[in-house]
Amino acid sequence: MEFLHAMTIGPIVEIIEYPTFFMEVLIGGLLTGVMYSLVALGFVLIFKASGVFNFAQGAMVLFAALTFVGLMEHGLPMWAALIATVAVMIALAYAIERLVLGKLVNQEPIILFMATLGIAFFLDGFGQTIWGSDVKPLDVGIPSDAIDVGGVLINWFDITAAVVAGLMVAVLAIFFQKTRIGRALRAVADDHQAALSVGIPLKTIWMVVWSVAGIVGLVAGVMWGSKLGVQFTLSLIALKALPVLMIGGFTSIPGAIIGGLIVGAGEKVAEVFWGPAVGGAIEDWFAYMLAMAFLVFRPQGLFGDKIIERV
Amino acid sequence: MFYREAGQFKTNYAKDQGIFPILQDRIWIYFVLVVAFVIIPVFGTDYFLGSIMLPFLVLSLAAIGLNILTGYAGQLSLGTGGFMACGAFAAYKLSTGFPDMNIIIVFLLSGGITAFVGVMFGIPSLRIKGFYLAVATLAAQFFLLWLFNRVPWFTNYSDSGVISAPPRAIFGDFFITGPDATHLSKYLFVVTFVILFALAAKNITRSGTGRNWMAIRDMDIAAEIIGIRAMQTKLSAFAVSSFYCGVAGALWAFLYSGSVEPLSFDVNRSFQILFMIIIGGLGSIMGSFLGAAFIMVLPILISSLPGMLGLSIPVDVISHVEFMIMGALIIFFLIVEPHGLARLWTVAKEKLRLWPFPH
């Protein structure tokens, strides 16, 4: 009985009774969701442009952030480190194309997925070999104090993240929908061989996409890194991005943001108001369950490309 | 030249339907059996039996389970860890709740319980496909682990949520769990168990059930149109697969680790098993073993190699290099043969068949 109450009426009453607290949780959740979106974006980019589910995205986030702080620790000024890191990510994209993807053209998605796993392994080892496994604090000057808006605490840091993510989504969405390269990218995702046959240079395309994904990874890495310090664990935030992808759809850039908002708000509200009744720490599976519920109604996510079923 | 089926005629379908219709394959299998039951037990050290063979076999079993679901029925899943945990905890509850129950029955029942749970989580697969499904099965992974972590009943209210296997013998004094069980007895039990189950899996996959799975995998719409019931088929794949994973989880907890916390079956385990079947070969029982060897044994080999060679390389360097080599090897093998080690093996056989001619 008590349990039922805690699951049903209790949380509702609480929400109504303390609306500011609810708002705080909601806003906090939405802003956290945006942070997830930053990571999810990298996945979407690569999936949309090559049909590859890039398991290495987390590793790329980590690697980019590590390189960035590592260079700063070696005395480079921030802007120089940033440029150098971008260069490194482009070089990485080049290497990945040359050594891995270029040799696996036209393979099934799961094989490419596995190959990106190989990349992830390699990057994890490589990054740590070069930069070590210590925690590296990162401060790029984003203010982290909280401001009080009508009794609701909002963090400057989160707001910055939201703005950054919003900008990136806008730019990338336009790039994909409106430009020639964007169209070519989507073509590649559908059919590697046909794309080759009409003269789309797969190599260049993949280079571009992986570079962009690397740079998006760098942004995500810098944001998360300034939040948590740069360390190995950073690669695990990829797991938080997956339900976002599911809800938004693997192929939709705006979907990554909206999915992030839904996941963030959903999991935080659930954790805060429903979690205590069942012992807490429900946010992880809650995000996935929520995503699954969405998928049952829309198997391609909210904004994902239609799954074409024809005979 | 060495590998020719020419001249081996089958006079009836029953013979042609045999598991290993070709003589060379049969010889190879006898060889494997001799190695498994004679050579390894006689010459294997405790370390080799207990720390290489045991986990290798148990994970192979889990890989077979996942291969049934993903490789044969085409349902990509990342819930393996959760299902293994389910098996482990079910076995723990059963064996502590009914101390007199034979441990083999316990394992089979915990597999059955996991099969049920698997079917529950398989239901969304009727709508959700591909990578979406893979990510959706993570819901099972996280939920199950959370459940075992959160509900103290599953761990008999232990302080830290760790379960540990009670000592059990399969008959008389032949202990396979607990402090009195030797590595050898554990090994013999597991190897028998795994071989029997691999055989069963092979049988299922080459019969009607297996064909239905593969049909759904290769083209689900067409499969339905030719009369295969998608729901039944997918759910049966989830059931059988989870059964295998559940049993593997129970074996892992009881025979290999001896004591586990839910974290032993976290999402990394799920990924690990998935990697095994991809690198080993989707839709191949033998590939499950090869993949398990590759993903589980190889890193150990890489990391103990410097020690064996007497080189003193700092462990962190070894770990990092281990990661890098694993990554590179995965990519290398995929480029050489995207369809896994099992296919590499078949291609090699095909070459042998043509030998000494190149084509």
Added chain:
Amino acid sequence: PVQADEQYMPLLVYRSGPYAPGGIPYANGLVDYFKYVNAQGGVNGVKLTWEECDTGYNTARGVECYERIKIKDGKKGAVVMPLSTGITYALIERAAKDGIVIHSMGYGRTAASDGTVFPLVFTAPATYWSQATAITKYIGSEVGGMDKLKGKKISLVYHDSAYGKEPINTFIALSKKYGFKFTKHPVAHPGLEQKATWLTIGRKIRPDYVVMWGWGVMNSTAIKEAAAVKFPMDRFIGNWWAASENDTRPPGKASIGYKAASFYVPGNFTKLHADILKGLYGGDKAAALKNNWGEVLYNRGMVNGAIIIEAMKVAQKKFGNRSVNGTEIAYGFENMDMTEERFAELGMKDFMKSIKLSCADHEGTSPLIITQWDGNTWKPVSDWIMPDHAMVRPMYKEAAMKYAKEKGITPRKCM
């Protein structure tokens, strides 16, 4: 020519993976101490040799590591430090069978402090349960007496694993005893996201004190999030695994004032530190710092080494100045009496209080201290606090008996 006697130490460490930032300084401290001992001529002439194996803080890998390195070149290790609660749980049975001692210093299975059921496991100088009582005592002293705890609110934020769950039952018992309100908040591995947790704690429950049983990235994230909800740092107390520079540096100035428990005084002020610096690094502080010299977790490795070597020396007194095996070093542990003077002799004056163990008591009665981060270093801010052993000992007994029953072990008799 007789081959020189050597004492082999299998070392389960982790220098890679998500928890590497914590594992590295510990391992460095431990190994530095061994090197230092060897430089001093070994343990009564017995040189130490060791082999590291990287567990990655992963239980399965840890077990494999243990099996791989427990014996090397025919020499079996006498003692192993699993350095993870999960691995400790998994090794207790194996090591007992192999006759190898487990020294889980400040982690592991608390109930194993009962020497009658776990003859080969040692938890000295203190367990999580003891630590929980000591932290509660500290809070009591902060609020003006244990009786003032009544009606107060204490929340526990914990790593959702065997490790993090260990102190829960103790806290529940404590809350009953002192009448404070206790809430617990699990954080799932690895703990990158804790906003919900901290909104609940900081904005809803608003406890008087928060205690944290965290590890790895979870700690710094918690500090950052606590600051974001403006929870006062000086009422936020970590356990000794949430007490290092790794946890306080990434959040920057947000972590100033954060407190944590310890069983030794932080800092690099001891003679031993100086000797290591001189002996191993040629007195170059810069070089040594790169190896985490003097950091909190480095010191933990160092002191762990010291305790083991002390146990070995005690054993040598009885069995002769040679390498010892598991049961012999177990004898050494059980008859250990590391007084403050003894620590001073070892170059660790004012570093730690005494450790004295017995056949039945494998934990000892060492007091703890609360430390605080001032933005640059950790500083002690309390007196030595004796855990409430009277309260936890019966709990050990009960848990150990339950284990013995499950496993069919007959507890041995201790004189």
Added chain:
Amino acid sequence: MSDTGNTLLSVNNIEVIYDHVILVLKGVSLEVPEGGIVALLGANGAGKTTTLKAVSNLLGAERGDVTKGSIEYMGDQIDKLTPSELVKRGVIQVMEGRHCFEHLTVEENLMTGAYTRTDGRAAIEESLEKVFHYFPRLRERSTSLAGYTSGGEQQMVAIGRALMANPKMILLDEPSMGLAPQLVEEIFEIVHRLNKKEGVSILLAEQNAMVGLRYADYGYILENGRVVMDGDGESLRSNEDVKEFYLGLESGERKSFRDVKHYRRRKRWLS
């Protein structure tokens, strides 16, 4: 060779192996003159597609490899070029089995064909108009996802897409497959017109020998990875074997499919 002069494409004795073990082409040579239409005929699995892919360098994507021989286009070795570079040089392949980009609309599909072009938006628009003019059905369906269009519509998209590249040479793989008879005629008319008016050379792999040979200047017959016969369109059409096996004619008359016999004469060139 027929009327036109220079050799545009020449394939010299190539061998192709799939997966390192399956030998498919066992020494195929052929030539396409500038401004000519050359047909490649042959049964299923003879290696027509493989030959075309070898030329357009798409084999890599199928784990196939040209292990012997050489391929020259306008006098240059082109074995090492990427498909994209080839398209830039004016060689484009229409793949067998449609291969549309399912998630792109029909119009977007067509636009991808213009990827390598650098002659400006207006010129591309013009080509698009031209394609819509050839295939009015595509204009009607221009905004729907290609994945939902019918088989024949997809085939039109595939051909139209290649036209968008403004090619000098098209490798056409079974253009008639799945198309209605009227449309087959139309397509071949279009091909013919491209060839005559715009001087596009065509290498055509076709099962429908009847139409194929009608439009081709020259033909090769491929069996089991070898060229077994070649000649100009007319001479092939009058060859007895070709008549029987590829045109379905028996003593000048088309046999009825209802009366097909249950035994078969061996092909003369195989014996």
Added chain:
Amino acid sequence: MARPEAGDVILKVENISLSFGGVKALSDISFEAREHQLTAIIGPNGAGKSSMLNCIQGFYHPQEGTITYRGIVRKPEKSHEAARNGIARTFQNIALFKGMSTLDNIMTGRNTKMKSNVFLDALYLGPSLKQELEHREKAEQIIEFLEINSIRKTPVGRLPYGLQKRVELGRALAAEPDVLLLDEPMAGMNIEEKEDMCRFVLDVNEEFGTTIVLIEHDMGVVMDISDHVVVLDYGKKLADGAPDEVRNNQDVIDAYLGVAHD
């Protein structure tokens, strides 16, 4: 062997309309197919032929109209029901199970006749083995019939197109259907192969009396082997009748055949 006499109407399509969003794939189509007869559906590309087949088979559910099969009105049901009721089909874009061998593909065609029990299958003994052998026998007959013995164990993905089409036919035949729906079975084949295919189709029809509904663009084939032709044009029915009637219908010539040729 003589062709079986035309029987009763086995399939009756009445006023079917089907649209996808804005696209009207079929509007108000009616026709009948008689038992043991060979009905051909022809029409330009995108006319809705495949959609028609999909409706009959139950993969698409028409918005309006009814389809009566053996006197029973088909309800919108799961697509696997049709196969169990004796309707089998092949697909325009080959839909074989690429990872499986020819034999296995044909064996899956028999799934409606088999009972699968995981536990028995795991043992591969007793009833399971017996059933397996029985059906293997049937499958071998089909393999024999279609003359694909040599590729029995080859994974179908590696087969050339024409053989794949043949295997697909084999899979449909394995279900021993009463009605066989063939969607462009001869596309992409040369004359020789078309001849073979025609022979198989006719033999099936003759030997088992199977009713056949066939979509084909090769007019030679259609006119030669079908008893009855239905012509669709952009969703509408243009003509319906015996081959010769249709061939000379001016509308059909304009919309579809173009210049009369054969």
